[in-house]
Amino acid sequence: MPMTRTTVALSAAVTALLGAQAQAQTWSLATAAAPYKGTTVSAIFLDRPGYKAAAQLIPQFEKETGIKIKFEVVPYESTNQRYVLDFTSGGGADLVLSDVVWIGQFADAGWMVPLDKFTKDPKLADPALNLKGFFPVLLNSFGTWNGKVYGLPFDNYSGLMYYNKCTLKAAGFSGPPKTWDELLKVYGPKLTGNGKYAFALQSRRGETQSADSFMRTLWLAGGSLIDAKTFQPNLSSAASQKGLKFRQDLMKYMPPGVVDQDHNEVVNAFNQGTVPMITEWSAFYPTITDPKQSKIGPGCLGVTTEPLGSAGLKPALGGFSLGVNSNSDAKKQAAAYLFIQWITSEKNAKAYVQAGGVSGRQAVYKDPAIRSKYLYVDPMVKSWSAGTAVPNFRPRFAEWPQISQIVAENGTKIMLGQLSTAVGAKVIDDQVKAILEKAGYYSGKKAKLQ
Known part of the structure; x- marks a missing residue:
C-alpha cells in the first residue's frame, strides 16, 4: 500500500496514541519521585480541617x-x-x-512557578492529572492568573447555611429562612433573647471582616466593591448601600x-x-459534626445553601490552591509539584474527603x-455551579491585600454604626480609587x- 499524506498522518496519530497509552501504563509516583528521594519540602498550613486531613494522608505520600513534607501551622490572619x-x-x-485573593499578588511578583513547567515534563506529570476534573470556578479562581495555572485547588470553600433543626422547630419554624430578608x-x-441570638456572622477585623462579612453582604444585595464595567469604586451605589445597611440592621440579632x-x-x-444559624464555609463541616x-443533638443539624438575597443566590466563595515557590531550588520545586499533584488528585479525593x-x-x-x-x-x-458561583466574590487583583486592610478597618466601624453606610462607603471608595489609580488600572x- 503506497504511503499517502493521509496514511502518514494516521500512522503518526496511532504512534502518538500508543505512546500516550504506554506513558500512562508506565508512569508511577515512585519512579517520578526517585530522583528526589530524601528531599524535604516545607509548607505553611492553617489550623483548619482540610489541613488536618492532608496531614493524615502525608505519611502515605512520604512512604x-x-x-518528606514538613509543615508549620500559621494563623490565617498573619499568613499573607x-x-x-x-x-x-x-x-x-x-x-x-x-x-x-493572593494569587494575583504572588503571580504578578513572580513568586509562584507556572505549573506548565511541570505538567509538560513527562517524568513528573501524572497522565491522570485531568485539570478538567476540577470544578471550573475553583481552578479559575484559586489557581489561574492571566491565563496560566499557578496552583491546584486544595482547600476549597463555599459559603453554606448551617442550622439547628431542633431549635428552629421549637420556635415554630419548619426550616431555615429562604431569604436574608426573612x-x-x-x-x-x-x-x-435570654442570652441567645438568631445568627452570627464572623466579622473579626482583617480578612474575615473584609471578605466573610463585608463582601458577603454586598453581594447578597447585588452590590460590589468595584463596578465590573467601569472599574470605579461602587460602594455608594444603591445596591451596595442596601447590603451594608442590612448588615447594620442584623447586628441586633447577633x-x-x-x-x-x-x-x-x-x-x-x-x-x-448560643446561635441556631450561621453562614460558614463548607470546610468547617467536620468541626460542626x-x-x-x-452539643447539637442527633438529627438536629441541617445544611443548605446561603439564603437568597435581592440578587438571588450569591454564596460566598473562598479557598486555597497549592503552588510552587519560585525561590526554591529545582529539586524542591519538582518534589513540591509531585505532592501537589498527588494530594489534589482524583485518585485521592475520596480519602481526602473522608479525612475531613x-x-x-x-x-468524588x-x-x-x-x-x-x-x-x-x-x-x-x-453553590459551585455555573451561573451561581461568583468567581470574583472578592476582586482578584494584586492590590487586594492593601484594599482589604482599608475595608476591614472601616467595615468594622460601619458594622458598629460608628460610621454611617454613606460616609463609610465614601471613605473606602476614595482610598480604593487612589490605590487602583496609582497601580495603573x-x-x-x-x-x-480577572
Whole structure:
C-alpha cells in the first residue's frame, strides 16, 4: 500500500496514541519521585480541617516517594504577611498556599512557578492529572492568573447555611429562612433573647471582616466593591448601600462581640447552642459534626445553601490552591509539584474527603456514599455551579491585600454604626480609587478584573 499524506498522518496519530497509552501504563509516583528521594519540602498550613486531613494522608505520600513534607501551622490572619516577608527575602516555604485573593499578588511578583513547567515534563506529570476534573470556578479562581495555572485547588470553600433543626422547630419554624430578608425580619426577633441570638456572622477585623462579612453582604444585595464595567469604586451605589445597611440592621440579632469573632468562635457558638444559624464555609463541616466539639443533638443539624438575597443566590466563595515557590531550588520545586499533584488528585479525593477535607474534584461528589454521608455536599455543589458561583466574590487583583486592610478597618466601624453606610462607603471608595489609580488600572497599564 503506497504511503499517502493521509496514511502518514494516521500512522503518526496511532504512534502518538500508543505512546500516550504506554506513558500512562508506565508512569508511577515512585519512579517520578526517585530522583528526589530524601528531599524535604516545607509548607505553611492553617489550623483548619482540610489541613488536618492532608496531614493524615502525608505519611502515605512520604512512604511511596521518600520525600518528606514538613509543615508549620500559621494563623490565617498573619499568613499573607508571612509569605510576603519570606518571598521578598528570597526564601519561603516550598509549597505556596495561595488564597483566592493572593494569587494575583504572588503571580504578578513572580513568586509562584507556572505549573506548565511541570505538567509538560513527562517524568513528573501524572497522565491522570485531568485539570478538567476540577470544578471550573475553583481552578479559575484559586489557581489561574492571566491565563496560566499557578496552583491546584486544595482547600476549597463555599459559603453554606448551617442550622439547628431542633431549635428552629421549637420556635415554630419548619426550616431555615429562604431569604436574608426573612432571617432579619422574621427569624431574628423570635430567636433572640435570654442570652441567645438568631445568627452570627464572623466579622473579626482583617480578612474575615473584609471578605466573610463585608463582601458577603454586598453581594447578597447585588452590590460590589468595584463596578465590573467601569472599574470605579461602587460602594455608594444603591445596591451596595442596601447590603451594608442590612448588615447594620442584623447586628441586633447577633452576639454583641461578633466583630471580634473569627470562624472558630462563630462555629463554637453554633456548636454550643448560643446561635441556631450561621453562614460558614463548607470546610468547617467536620468541626460542626465532631461530637467532642458540638452539643447539637442527633438529627438536629441541617445544611443548605446561603439564603437568597435581592440578587438571588450569591454564596460566598473562598479557598486555597497549592503552588510552587519560585525561590526554591529545582529539586524542591519538582518534589513540591509531585505532592501537589498527588494530594489534589482524583485518585485521592475520596480519602481526602473522608479525612475531613473538601476536595475540588467533581467526580468524588457523584459517589452516592459520599453524597449521603456528608450533608454539605449537595448545597455546596449547587453553590459551585455555573451561573451561581461568583468567581470574583472578592476582586482578584494584586492590590487586594492593601484594599482589604482599608475595608476591614472601616467595615468594622460601619458594622458598629460608628460610621454611617454613606460616609463609610465614601471613605473606602476614595482610598480604593487612589490605590487602583496609582497601580495603573485607569491608564490602561494594568488589566482589570480577572
